[in-house]
Amino acid sequence: xxxxxRQTNPAIPREFxxxxxxxxxxxxxxxxxxxGSSPPAEAEVVYTPANQQIAPNTTINIDLxxxxxTDFSLKDTFSTTxxxxxxxxxxxxxxxxxxxxxxxxxxxxxxxxxxSGAPVGPKGQFLPASGEMAELSFLGxxxxxxxxxxxxxxxxxxxxxxxxxxxxxxxxxxxxxISGKVHFGWARVNVSCSNQGxxxxxxxxxxxxxxxxxxxxxxxxxxxxxDVDNISRESGTSSGEAAVQAASLGRLAQGASGLTAWxxx
Numbered sequence: 001x002x003x004x005x006r007q008t009n010p011a012i013p014r015e016f017x018x019x020x021x022x023x024x025x026x027x028x029x030x031x032x033x034x035x036g037s038s039p040p041a042e043a044e045v046v047y048t049p050a051n052q053q054i055a056p057n058t059t060i061n062i063d064l065x066x067x068x069x070t071d072f073s074l075k076d077t078f079s080t081t082x083x084x085x086x087x088x089x090x091x092x093x094x095x096x097x098x099x100x101x102x103x104x105x106x107x108x109x110x111x112x113x114x115x116s117g118a119p120v121g122p123k124g125q126f127l128p129a130s131g132e133m134a135e136l137s138f139l140g141x142x143x144x145x146x147x148x149x150x151x152x153x154x155x156x157x158x159x160x161x162x163x164x165x166x167x168x169x170x171x172x173x174x175x176x177x178i179s180g181k182v183h184f185g186w187a188r189v190n191v192s193c194s195n196q197g198x199x200x201x202x203x204x205x206x207x208x209x210x211x212x213x214x215x216x217x218x219x220x221x222x223x224x225x226x227d228v229d230n231i232s233r234e235s236g237t238s239s240g241e242a243a244v245q246a247a248s249l250g251r252l253a254q255g256a257s258g259l260t261a262w263x264x265x
Contacts, residue, residue, distance in 0.1 A: 001142075005010075008209040027061075029030065041055065042223040043210065043211070043212050043215055043224045044211045044212070044223075045209070045210055045211070045217060045221055045222060045223055045224055046064075046100075046208060046209055046211060046212070047206065047207075047208040047222035048066070048206060048207055048208065049205075049206045050062075050204045050205055050206050050207065051203065051204075051205060052203065052204040053201070053202075053203055054074055054076050054089065054189075054201060054202035054203065054204060055075060055076060055201060056076050056077070056078035056199045056200070056201065057077060057078050057233050058076050059073050059074065059075045059076070060073065060074040060204055061073050061094075062074070062187055062204070062207055063235060064174065064176060064183075064185045064207060064208075064209040065178055065183075065209055070094040070207045071093075071094055071095075071098055071174065071176045071185075072091060072092065072093055072094060072098060072100065072172075072174055072176070072187070073091070073092045073094060074089065074090070074091055074092075074133075074187075074189070074202065074204065075090050075091075075092055075130075076088070076089050076200060076201065076202070077088070077090075078199055078200075079196075080198075084137065084138055084139045084141065085137075085198035086134070086135070086136070086137050086138075086198065087136040087137075087193070087194075087198050087199045087200040088132065088134070088135045088136075088200060088262050089132075089133040089134045089135075089164065089191060089200045089201075089202055090130050090131065090132050090133055091111040091130060091131050091133055091172055092129075092130040093130070093176075095131070095176075095177070097176070097177040098174070098175065098176040098177065099126035099127060099128070099174075099175045099176075100126060100127050100130070100131045100172060100173070100174060100175075101114070101120060101124045101125060101126050101127075101172070101173030101174070101175070102125070102126065102127040102131040103125060103127075104127075108132065109127045109128075109129065109130065109131045109132065110131055110132050110133075110162055110163050111127070111131030111132065111133050111163065111164070111165040111172055112125075112131075112163060112172075112173060113133070113164045113167055113170040113171070114170060114172070114173055114186070114219050115170065115171070115219070116169065116171065116219055116220035117218060117219060117220060118173070118218070118219045119216045119217075119218055119219075120170065120173035120175075120184045120185070120186055120216060120217050120219060121184055121214075121215070121216025121217070122182075122214060122216070124173060124175070124184075124205075126173075126175050132162050133163065133164035133191060133202075134161070134162045134163075134164040134165045134166075134191050134193060135160070135161055135162050135165075135200065136158070136159070136160045136162060136165075136193045136194070136195075136198055136199065136200050137158070137159050137198070137217050138159075138195075138198035139158075139159050139209075143149065143221060158195050158198070160187045160200070161194035162204075164189070164191040165191070165193055166191065166192060166193050167190070167191050168190045169188055169190065169205070170188070170189060170190075170191075171186045171187065171188050171189075171219035171220065172186060172187045173185075173186055173219070174186060174187065174209070175224075176209075178213075181213035181214070182209060182213055182214055183209055183210055183211070183212075183213055183214075183215075184209065184210050184215070184216055184217045185207065185208055185209030185210065185217060186207065186208055186217060186219045186220075187204060187206070187207040188204070188205045188207065188219075188220070189203065189204055189205065190202060190203045190205060206245075208221070
């Protein structure tokens with residue numbers, strides 16, 4: 001009895017074979033097997049919509065990649081004395097390796113209030129610890145003996161300061177670590193200062209992160225980065241290196257058809 005002959009796959013183009021070999025060597029050098037857990041299929045942004053109120057004396061935790069581990073927190077504090085009250089909203093990293101994009105002024109650290117379309121990546125300036133977002137102070141307004149002001153009152157002084165004072169749809173930039181590798185993300189927040197109650201409140205409206213390590217993410221973008229040249233310009237890598245980062249092991253394993261599909265994107 002004759003058995004049907006086993007069909008073989010068409011020959012793999014030499015260019016693809018070389019690319020696959022380089023990818024396999026890079027994976028082996030990193031200590032991972034080509035048949036092990038593969039990286040994400042493409043440069044991909046994972047977006048999570050949200051509508052979380054940030055009230056005085058509360059803390060909101062952000063788990064960017066949904067692994068059950070808090071990556072960053074938004075902390076709202078409020079305190080009062082007989083003559084004054086203070087409200088403050090701050091962004092805090094969870095863990096020593098996570099950082100928030102920001103800057104320092106007069107030895108005070110502030111979290112940057114980024115606009116939509118801003119890159120968050122290796123070239124960004126990140127804080128070593130927490131960053132203040134907005135602060136509201138209310139001084140005076142209570143009766144005070146010996147006051148020379150009419151009615152025996154101090155003149156009220158209300159001041160809302162820092163980059164996030166009364167802003168809508170601004171973005172925090174994040175650098176955080178997944179399995180020992182650096183990733184970048186963002187969170188979109190609205191912040192309001194109440195002159196009557198001396199409170200700073202906010203709303204977390206969404207957050208996202210890039211699944212490819214060391215690849216910049218664009219604030220507000222909810223899908224994968226489409227232009228490899230833009231990736232290379234921001235990250236400082238060559239366009240070829242960025243292309244290999246964006247191509248998946250799954251695409252390469254598909255053979256010539258996978259390479260053709262990857263090129264056509």
